[in-house]
Amino acid sequence: MSQITKLSGLIILTMLLFAACGGSGEKNESEASAEKEEQKLTDFEMEHGIGPVDEEIEIGEIDPELAKEGMRVFDMKCGACHKLDSRYVGPPLGGIMNVRSPAYVMNLILNTDEMRAKHPVAKSVTTEYPTRMTNQQLTREKARAVVEYLAQESQ
């Protein structure tokens, strides 16, 4: 009898020691919350993307100076993966402004990781290309210029 008492004492001690550890199941929670967030995308976000650009960007008549700067930045920071007329590492962008809003493209450039993780359109494009789009650290002004250039090329 007393042997059992002794043993159970030890077992309880051991269990107490192990009980101190925990923390599994966190991943499931974060996955679930990511799904929730996706469901929570606003109509604006669905059309214009998630990120620092939280208002519609209107592109009127092309500003040739801005488009020229946009081409320079595009060649330097985007052109290693995107061509205008053909699929390369990433999708061709010659007509992109006919199918995506300027704010969407800017948010994808400026907030690449979150867009790729949460936006259903960005997510589905990502699955078509083996190489993931990278953040090339453009400023908002530079991203705006790129969009002007792409709009010019989409005409």
Added chain:
Amino acid sequence: MNKLLKKSLLWSLAAITAMGFISMGCSSNGEFGSSSDAAQKVYVAPGEHDEFYGFFSGGYNGQMGVYGLPSGRHIFTIPVFSQAPVNGYGFSEETKAMLQTTDGFIPWGDAHHPELSQTDGETDGRWVFMNENNTPRVARIGLDEFKTQEIIEIPNSAGNHASSFVTPNTEYVSAATRFSIPMKEGSLENMDVSIDSYKENFKGTISFIKVSDEGHMSIDFQIMMPGFNYDLSHAGKGPSDGWSFFTSYNSEEANTLLEINASKNDKDYIAAINWKKAAEYAKQGKGEMIPGKHYRNYIDHEEGGIAKSEVIEEVRVLDPRKLEGIVYFLPTPKSPHGVDVDPTGQYIAAGGKLSTVIPVHSFAKMQDAIENEDFAGEEQGIPVLKYDSILHGEVENPGLGPLHTEFDGKGNAYTTAFISSEIVKWNIEKTEVVDRIDVYYSPGHLMIPGGDSENPDGKYLVSLNKITKDRYLPTGPELFHSAQLIDISGEKMELLLDFPTEGEPHYAQGIAAEKVKKNQKRFYEIDDNNHPHATKSEKETKVVRDGNEVHVYMTTIRSHFTPDNIEGIKVGDEVYFHVTNLEQDWDVPHGFAMKGANTSEILVMPGETLTLKWQPKKVGVFPFYCTDFCSALHQEMQGYVRVSPENSDTPISYSTGQ
């Protein structure tokens, strides 16, 4: 019943004791430290950062190890004086010039004493300097990018050991020769004379390197010194600001079997140098400009990131026998090694390797003695003060072989005792030992973050041990040097952690991580890349032949090279791959390795351009590839170069994705 109660009481007592032992743990060497407590103190949870950066010299590996404290995690190695295949430092065309000296290209160095830049006597996180002993040099490492940005050679020096210690506002970095050599009177030229003419011909020099606001180093002046061995140094601070102190040994001026012949004198000297006065003399044009050819190599990313070498032909030399008031000798027992100035700047402690006490000199008494010309005599024209007139006190029973001292800013000093393998804590005012702790084994330097500045962070101490023996799993005859972290926040020192270090750390410096973290560069803006061979877009990539020189202007991005098919290269060509990494994301370097290249790979940081030179010797098609696992398709990141015979007429052509 009673019996049962007694039994279970006994049992729980035993269980508690057992629990106690489990939580305390037992380290080797019978150290029953309170290990769970210690573990908590050094535990840095996954994803968390350490509180301090530690910069440890790599000794004979020539580099600088960066460790996080209190965890002891080795977080980086900065290539400084030795070629480093890990990123191509000293191999790439851009960095080769960093290792240029008046003896030609030297691929290795012996790094000893890192020293952080200071402002108002406090570490400021701009740069860390480090000396090289074998080919006398001092390096400056920028803590914005953790890269060696400048290396200056020290002329008229035969071993730069007492270096690279800074003055309180980084006005100067000092450098003193460990080995004296024969020097011609006047020109300081090395001489072809018999070694046993030591006493007659051998001399030493102490150099002061001016540091500009941008960090550029230039030798402002050198002071001619008697032919002793100059060992270590520290600058004064507070009341002693304007002075620097250098230990010397071998005042016997022996040239053989120094362990016996240089251990005869009861006292050697600390040289007290009034650098402010010397700087004034230099400014007034005093002393002599003499030939003193030396290299200054520097690399500035903003200027294109290609190391440049500047050869300086002359150096100003001051003779303390002619220019009064710049050097005094403080007699100090038995071959002193370390010399350390306390945070208040009032006291100068020396570690006499063979001394039974730690002598502590008083700066105020030293000044009085100088003013009253209270001299014991002269040594080769330099006034020698009287030991008893300048002594603040002697620390009795400091352990055997006291070497180096650091301070906690709370009135205590900590000295390593090499022979008795311990650290001794003593009260500076009372010069009394208050605590001691064993370390494993044979400590050289020790480091408290800011411990040689006016404002130490007196929380942790690192003992840099010379002997490792049984502290880790054995690794054959050679072992990494052991460092030990000691908690000095309480009255009693407490051993917290062992951690292995690379090479042989001599000195180390520590700094609050906050001072360094905020300035970190994460990538180089590609738009600001000023490298003359930069390729800023795939559209600009090209291959250009110029005689037998071929320049490949190549770009990288996850996960391809452009161009990745190159033809028209011939045996005997010199091919320069100028690789620009178009990435703009933190921690996405691309590597570049070429089969058969007689050099290392290069590791190109985001937005940077580096060049690998390749001289193909065989005909065929040879692959190149990215060495740094950059993406899921890293294994696909490769290319080919076709090499044709020397007399062939294969035209240059190049492409990607066709």
